[in-house]
Amino acid sequence: SYRTATQRTATRERAKAGTVDVVVGTHALLSEGTAFAKLGLVVVDEEHRFGVRHKEQLKRLRMEVDVIAMSATPIPRTLYLALVGARDLSVIETAPRERLPIRTLVRSYDENLVRDAIRAELARGGQVFYLHNRIETIEATAARIRQLVPKARISVGHGQMGSGELEAVMADFVAGNHDVLVCTTIIETGLDIPNCNTLILEGADRLGLAQLYQIRGRVGRFNRQAYAYLFLHRHGQMAERARQRLSAVRQHNQLGAGFRIAMRDLELRGAGNLLGSEQSGHIAGVGFELYCQLLRQSISRLKGGATTGIRAEIHLDCIQHADTPLGITAESTDTPTGPILTATLPVTWIPETRLRIEAFRRIALAPDNLAVKELRADLRDRFGRIPAEADALLKLAELRCLAELHRVVRVETDGNILRCVRVKPDGVEEPIMQFGRFPRLTAKEPLRKLTEVRGFLSRLPPLGTT
Known part of the structure; x- marks a missing residue:
């Protein structure tokens, strides 16, 4: 929840003095003026939302700090660091009891299917996420949904709303006062609404693979069958890379598929610059074999080990x-x-x-x-x-x-x-x-x-x- 400047200052002073054991915060913990008396462990939740520089800032706070990074879909750079042995990797594949895989449909936009999907969800007493990722036209989209399903109670939520206004919208939706939330990608993380089990996503071909998986995970958080309708952009031809992303999301719809999605993301985008700031890319440019050799030599050199003289x-x-x-x-x-x-x-x-x-x-x-x-x-x-x-x-x-x-x-x-x-x-x-x-x-x-x-x-x- 929101903290005042006075409260934030008091928390920083306690962390610096070592009188607090656990500090929970956002990127604000990385700002200047934040210090820890005896930092020993850093837990990074939703690791894919943090940049390399943010993580390196945390590590510099103490040279021997232990770091645990958690994510349903690790970024290619982090995943490959684990694959080559530079980091330890643990995978949780057991889903909560009574969870069901999300049924995923990928197709061109169809208003009739949108109407039928919303009506079917409302008929069983559930709620719907309708993701439209353009703030300029989100109100017009909400008006169109009201015309398609007049009986549905519709609200709108996006990142440019005031914090109080957005909080009130989300609280009303969680309480069941609205049937359909027309929103942007702000729902990607941090939401757990068991009664919302239908996701309708416009322009799915414009989102990244890990992002698609995270957004789809906003539904299906209860023992009721969930549905994800991924609609393609109405205009323009879909790129081959976008087609591969959507195919991967549709293919990996089993419970605990985040690791497989992340592996596919590594294949499509590459592993990035493991010794720099880029978190994806490069494999296709130099070839996987040369990439692995360069990585092995770089890591060995940084560790002070011997490197082969001939490549x-x-x-x-x-x-x-x-x-x-x-x-x-x-x-x-x-x-x-x-x-x-x-x-x-x-x-x-x-x-x-x-x-x-x-x-x-x-x-x-x-x-x-x-x-x-x-x-x-x-x-x-x-x-x-x-x-x-x-x-x-x-x-x-x-x-x-x-x-x-x-x-x-x-x-x-x-x-x-x-x-x-x-x-x-x-x-x-x-x-x-x-x-x-x-x-x-x-x-x-x-x-x-x-x-x-x-x-x-x-x-x-x-x-x-x-």
């Missing part, structure tokens, strides 16, 4: 690899220079997002060919026969490990030409030549070409010999 870059024109999105169904193509195979872990082979990303991570961080061999055997045992796309990804990992073993920093193919660059102990790079020219490959098919390149690298003599 091999593999660019084969017969393999589509660096730009492959995580888990997107792979397709091989033919080009004038020969067939191209996509190196990935197909969704059809490893359907579970968490397991697929973990497999990607293990492949990317494999230190040597023995580790890749063990991983290959493990994947075959768990998921069955290895498809060509996954075989190509594993062979690329073997190629990388072999190249790094022989201090080869770059392996490229251009048709049948193989270009490799080796780095000497003094740091000087030199191309690997045969009879005064780059080696030539004879294989045409991608997997066989991979095998031929691997054979060439394995026969390389040690540096300093001929």
Whole structure:
């Protein structure tokens, strides 16, 4: 609830003096003038609503502070920190007793369906959230709903209302004095109204994946079947990324699906800059394997550990690899220079997002060919026969490990030409030549070409010999 300036000042003084054990607050705890005498634990609720700078401010309050971050849908950056072992992760998957999964419908806007959904909810004595995320037209939307369902008692709530006015609107809705609350995304967190079990959301394709999941979670908080109607924007063509988000929300409608939603969000947006402020992005730009290697080296360097001196870059024109999105169904193509195979872990082979990303991570961080061999055997045992796309990804990992073993920093193919660059102990790079020219490959098919390149690298003599 609201606190006066005097009350806030008194709380800060008690926290500074160490006469209070627990301080509960908002971002105001991060403002200048707030100090703690013996801060030992920071609990961040709704972690996805906090920025990186906010969390780092809390950690700087005391260098050895313990942090627990809680969220139904962790941001990609936080989730990936847990996946790579930089943070511990616990998942609560058991739903409260008698809870039912929310039935989710995604379709184009339909006033008849809106009217029928509201009437059906009111007929069983329930209430409705109607989310319209434009304050300029929210009153007009409320008037349209009154015309569709004249008997419904409708109220409006949004963030630009005065705190007292908004509080009165919400209190009346919780008390059951209104049937339909036409609102913006202010309902995303902090509301628990068991009698409200129908959500109607306009412009669902304009919201993020985690946001969609959080908003859908405002209904279905009792033992009554809840419904979520996600309507698309009436004008304009829906982007492919928006289509993927809505498909994920519709697919993951089981209880406790927040972790799976967060994993899908990581796939779609990337993990962000784990050592900077961006909380999503980058994976698609550099490729998952290179991303994992850079992350591993950065974390090791910050911890004062040793980092590998060689990182091999593999660019084969017969393999589509660096730009492959995580888990997107792979397709091989033919080009004038020969067939191209996509190196990935197909969704059809490893359907579970968490397991697929973990497999990607293990492949990317494999230190040597023995580790890749063990991983290959493990994947075959768990998921069955290895498809060509996954075989190509594993062979690329073997190629990388072999190249790094022989201090080869770059392996490229251009048709049948193989270009490799080796780095000497003094740091000087030199191309690997045969009879005064780059080696030539004879294989045409991608997997066989991979095998031929691997054979060439394995026969390389040690540096300093001929």
